[in-house]
Amino acid sequence: MSERASVPKEEDETEPETEQEPVTTGAQSVIRALENAGTDYVFGVQGGAIMPVYDALYDSDINHVTMAHEQGASHAADAYGIVTGDPGVCFATSGPGATNLVTGIADANMDSDPVIALTGQVPTEFVGNDAFQETDTVGITQPITKESYFAADSDTVGDDVSEAFALADAGRQGPTLVDLPKDVTQGETEVEPGAPETPETYEVPEEADDENVQEAAEALAEADRPVILSGGGVIKANASSALREFAKEYEIPVITTMPGIGSFPEDHELSLEWAGMHGTGYANMAITNTDCMLAIGTRFDDRLTGGVDSFAPDAEVIHVDIDPAEISKNVYADYPLIGDAREVLRQLFDAMPRVPDADEWRDQCQVWKDEYPMDYDTPDDEPLKPQYVVEKFSDVTPDDTIVCTGVGQHQMWASQFWEYTEPRTWVSSHGLGTMGYGVPAAIGAKLAAPDQEVVCFDGDGSFLMTVQGLSVAVREQLDITYVVLNNEAVGMVRQWQDGFYEGRRMASEYPWIPQFDKLAEAFGARGFTLESYENVEETIQEARDYDGPSVIDAHIDPGENVFPMVPSGGDNGQFALNEDHLDMI
Amino acid sequence: MPGPAPDERMRPKGRRNTQGIRVDPEAEVTHEPRQAVLSALVKHRPGVLSEVSALFSRRQFNIESLTVGPTVDDDTARMTILIEEPEPGIDQAKKQLRKLVPVISVRELEGEAVRRELALVKVSGEKPDDVNAVADMYNGQAVDASTDSVTVEITGSKQKIDAAIEAFKQFDVQEIVRTGAAALERGPKTLEKDV
Ligand SMILES: Cc1ncc(C[n+]2csc(CCOP(=O)(O)OP(=O)(O)O)c2C)c(N)n1
Ligand SMILES: [Mg+2]
Numbered sequence: 001m002s003e004r005a006s007v008p009k010e011e012d013e014t015e016p017e018t019e020q021e022p023v024t025t026g027a028q029s030v031i032r033a034l035e036n037a038g039t040d041y042v043f044g045v046q047g048g049a050i051m052p053v054y055d056a057l058y059d060s061d062i063n064h065v066t067m068a069h070e071q072g073a074s075h076a077a078d079a080y081g082i083v084t085g086d087p088g089v090c091f092a093t094s095g096p097g098a099t100n101l102v103t104g105i106a107d108a109n110m111d112s113d114p115v116i117a118l119t120g121q122v123p124t125e126f127v128g129n130d131a132f133q134e135t136d137t138v139g140i141t142q143p144i145t146k147e148s149y150f151a152a153d154s155d156t157v158g159d160d161v162s163e164a165f166a167l168a169d170a171g172r173q174g175p176t177l178v179d180l181p182k183d184v185t186q187g188e189t190e191v192e193p194g195a196p197e198t199p200e201t202y203e204v205p206e207e208a209d210d211e212n213v214q215e216a217a218e219a220l221a222e223a224d225r226p227v228i229l230s231g232g233g234v235i236k237a238n239a240s241s242a243l244r245e246f247a248k249e250y251e252i253p254v255i256t257t258m259p260g261i262g263s264f265p266e267d268h269e270l271s272l273e274w275a276g277m278h279g280t281g282y283a284n285m286a287i288t289n290t291d292c293m294l295a296i297g298t299r300f301d302d303r304l305t306g307g308v309d310s311f312a313p314d315a316e317v318i319h320v321d322i323d324p325a326e327i328s329k330n331v332y333a334d335y336p337l338i339g340d341a342r343e344v345l346r347q348l349f350d351a352m353p354r355v356p357d358a359d360e361w362r363d364q365c366q367v368w369k370d371e372y373p374m375d376y377d378t379p380d381d382e383p384l385k386p387q388y389v390v391e392k393f394s395d396v397t398p399d400d401t402i403v404c405t406g407v408g409q410h411q412m413w414a415s416q417f418w419e420y421t422e423p424r425t426w427v428s429s430h431g432l433g434t435m436g437y438g439v440p441a442a443i444g445a446k447l448a449a450p451d452q453e454v455v456c457f458d459g460d461g462s463f464l465m466t467v468q469g470l471s472v473a474v475r476e477q478l479d480i481t482y483v484v485l486n487n488e489a490v491g492m493v494r495q496w497q498d499g500f501y502e503g504r505r506m507a508s509e510y511p512w513i514p515q516f517d518k519l520a521e522a523f524g525a526r527g528f529t530l531e532s533y534e535n536v537e538e539t540i541q542e543a544r545d546y547d548g549p550s551v552i553d554a555h556i557d558p559g560e561n562v563f564p565m566v567p568s569g570g571d572n573g574q575f576a577l578n579e580d581h582l583d584m585i
Numbered sequence: 586m587p588g589p590a591p592d593e594r595m596r597p598k599g600r601r602n603t604q605g606i607r608v609d610p611e612a613e614v615t616h617e618p619r620q621a622v623l624s625a626l627v628k629h630r631p632g633v634l635s636e637v638s639a640l641f642s643r644r645q646f647n648i649e650s651l652t653v654g655p656t657v658d659d660d661t662a663r664m665t666i667l668i669e670e671p672e673p674g675i676d677q678a679k680k681q682l683r684k685l686v687p688v689i690s691v692r693e694l695e696g697e698a699v700r701r702e703l704a705l706v707k708v709s710g711e712k713p714d715d716v717n718a719v720a721d722m723y724n725g726q727a728v729d730a731s732t733d734s735v736t737v738e739i740t741g742s743k744q745k746i747d748a749a750i751e752a753f754k755q756f757d758v759q760e761i762v763r764t765g766a767a768a769l770e771r772g773p774k775t776l777e778k779d780v
Binding site for chain 2: 167201288289300308370581
């Protein structure tokens with residue numbers, strides 16, 4: 001059971017198990033494999049090579065959401081996977097359908113999100129002939145999946161799908177793909193797919209070695225300046241409650257990574273929020289000055305570490321990860337603990353000899369909170385500040401509200417100025433940094449959690465990349481509020497140009513921006529415009545009240561920048577709090 | 586508003602090296618690249634070779650040779666991979682290899698493992714007797730001869746083959762092909778059973 005903020009009411013548990021028809025084709029066994037794995041939703045787009053699979057879906061109880069673009073299908077599946085904890089499923093046809101999925105697959109791979117992609121392929125006898133809509137889908141996706149399968153036979157194609165499903169979910173989650181030649185799905189078979197099982201060569205560690213745990217616990221208890229760095233793996237492992245118990249019992253300040261947002265409540269005294277390029281000053285000070293870091297489920301991405309030479313330079317690192325290849329990949333682990341985050345946290349909880357004697361350090365962390373507060377000015381005579389919009393929205397929504405984003409400045413403001421307290425409520429594109437993630441991700445998130453409010457903060461640039469997804473949100477009557485923090489620019493690029501390219505704003509400003517409220521109305525959604533501070537609360541309320549997708553086109557200060565900022569490859573302790581600081585470091 | 590500017594903030598003295606290892610001022614650790622022979626048992630199925638070679642190129646592991654061939658079991662193949670990397674890189678390569686689904690097991694062979702490579706060298710046929718004499722010196726043999734050319738086969742360690750090729754250069758080498766290393770652990774140890 002995943003640690004969702006709120007779990008939907010009993011799902012058809014009372015419904016009697018209906019007798020299933022035996023399968024007769026490869027396609028039916030593909031669908032049967034998905035049914036057996038508990039699939040509720042599939043996101044996809046039709047096409048020639050995948051038609052037999054869709055035909056088999058006709059008779060299934062699985063819901064299909066027809067997307068406007070396959071990129072949206074893979075992002076929606078990704079968000080569905082993040083929110084539910086179970087693999088999200090997407091379909092596409094061969095050739096362009098499959099290549100359109102690629103961005104979402106790569107995104108899921110970078111963020112370890114559980115996704116299974118099923119792609120149509122030309123019939124086996126045409127493979128290699130450059131047939132119509134033939135692409136080497138397995139070849140293209142092999143490096144960006146846990147495994148890509150080429151289905152060879154109607155009798156085994158169901159097993160391929162079962163295995164791919166299990167693999168996407170097992171251990172360190174991630175995307176898998178099964179390429180389905182049309183003759184294989186069309187071909188006759190009576191073979192029912194087996195239960196979802198991971199391949200025999202795939203091992204999933206559970207508990208960490210006891211002796212190592214003991215040594216790590218001693219080191220942490222001995223520390224003068226201990227911190228916990230909680231990564232996305234904590235959420236993926238449903239270890240957020242274990243983390244909370246551990247941190248509170250041993251009174252250790254908690255920093256999260258961006259994907260780890262929500263693993264620890266940001267309103268708790270021990271929380272320093274998140275560290276990295278645009279992380280809080282206090283998190284970055286703590287991460288720089290700690291002498292012992294318990295890092296859990298993080299791959300020490302460079303946006304988190306800055307330059308490794310100056311990353312936590314005094315710290316002994318205890319690294320908990322389910323993937324042995326992450327240990328000492330970017331940052332050397334003095335105490336490697338390979339295992340499931342929840343299990344290892346329990347082991348550590350029992351092994352800790354005492355609360356670390358670190359009162360002074362805890363006080364210091366509070367001092368940094370006072371020294372580097374996350375605040376901003378809202379002068380009346382200046383355009384609307386994006387931070388204000390995010391904060392106002394956060395104030396009025398329930399704790400379990402899910403926030404999705406595009407990529408850019410707006411994403412950073414949404415992560416900085418919204419207060420996250422629950423796991424699986426922050427749905428964003430981290431490792432790949434995919435503009436356009438927001439619109440379809442919100443669709444996947446809303447279907448995954450129909451009882452939770454879903455808000456998507458998007459940028460004008462990101463929104464335009466996948467805006468066609470609004471047609472899906474309208475058709476499916478999804479109650480999502482999109483807030484476009486509109487700075488008429490690809491603002492993050494503009495910020496870098498101003499900071500590091502002498503203000504030479506090449507291809508970063510959009511003087512041709514459409515009216516997003518009108519665009520929303522054209523799609524059949526509700527459109528709103530925000531120009532000033534006056535009606536922010538009221539507009540938010542109206543958009544939330546509207547039962548269906550709405551878009552708030554918030555015209556924000558085009559000159560606003562994201563701070564704090566650690567320049568790329570820099571020292572986390574040397575963050576800039578304003579433009580002038582950027583010149584100093 | 587905000588507290589101390591960047592240049593006024595407290596900063597620890599420590600540092601890490603490029604491999605993320607804390608630099609101990611007393612005894613700085615640096616890892617020089619070294620050669621390692623990795624032996625991997627893999628599922629014998631289409632795409633495995635490209636999966637493994639793509640992994641090595643994508644992660645920028647410095648690879649010298651990669652050979653693949655069947656084993657006693659029809660379902661498995663064995664790959665022998667020579668890489669040159671500093672210690673952490675070798676460790677990463679092993680771990681990344683193990684993560685690939687078709688990879689069954691991976692081991693680094695010890696220094697004294699049996700390592701053999703085969704080379705075919707085609708040289709001018711003008712002085713067949715001299716060619717044979719050099720081939721003898723390296724325990725090689727002529728496997729094909731025509732009026733214009735002689736092809737010699739040599740097996741052995743990389744160093745031996747390098748030396749042989751050097752020696753053959755006097756006969757106008759026309760073509761060379763080398764297999765890359767195949768290697769097995771000495772003694773009863775195998776990849777399946779760690780004895
Ligand atoms: C698909 C894609 N293309 C390009 C980029 C590079 N990029 C990163 S942030 C950014 C600006 C995004 O603009 P917008 O969505 O308006 O967000 P803002 O920064 O203005 O809030 C760009 C172009 C990217 N991350 N993804
Ligand atoms: Mg913008």
